[in-house]
Structure formats: C-alpha cells, structure tokens
Amino acid sequence: MRPERQHQNWRSEAGSRLWLSGLIAAMKHAERPDVRRQPVAPEILLELRAQLALTASFRTSGVSTLRH
Template sequence: MGQQIQGWRSASGQRLWLSMLIDTMEEISRPELRAVPCDDQLLAALRAQLARPALTHTPYASAYSLRN
C-alpha cells in the first residue's frame, strides 16, 4: 500500500489504479485478514486524517464545475 502511480491521469494509469484498488479490496475482504485486529496507531492516524476539512481547491482540479 502507499504506492505512487506515475501518470495516473492517463488511461493506462487509471486502469492500473483501479486494478490495484480492486486487488486491495479483494485481499482485505478475505476472512483470515478481516479477523486480524487493526493497529491502534493506524486507526488513530486514519481518524485524524478523516477529521481534517476537505480541501476546497486542489492543484490538479479543474476551475470548471459540473454544477454550472
């Protein structure tokens, strides 16, 4: 996990990202892995990240909105 995908915005990069996501979801859904307790520090870090406000502008986002 935590891998960087170079050129993820290309079609092949998007397919690679999606493939890695599916592989990860399948791996963590295995019963023997679901039975393993999560590390408390990992959970705390995840909760802290999710508690942060969402960015209103990201450097790669379009200036155009689908709501217009």
C-alpha cells in the same frame, strides 16, 4: 514510488486503470475472513480517520497523510 510520481501516474488513462486494479485487489484481499480477523494497528486507524476527514478536493490535490 514517490507520492508525487503516483499522483502523476494515475492521471493518465493507463495509470487510472492500474490504480483502480490495485484498489480492487486490495479490497478483495481485505474482504477475506482470515484477513478481517487480524487486528489493525491503532496508528493505521488514526491515519485512515485523518485521511477520511479531509475534503474531497484536498484529497485529490495530491496531498496525502497516509504513508506510501
């Protein structure tokens, strides 16, 4: 799905629930010990740091540095 479509979808109530459900599922997956032991590629960590460094207003404007 194109990023601009994702941005539009999560703004609806159903889209918000879907986005939140996906986030919860991803967090549950990431907390598993077997997953936590796996190394993370350096480029993913760089992208994550760049995303976290953005201001909240910029993050919610629909612009993202993470690839979808």
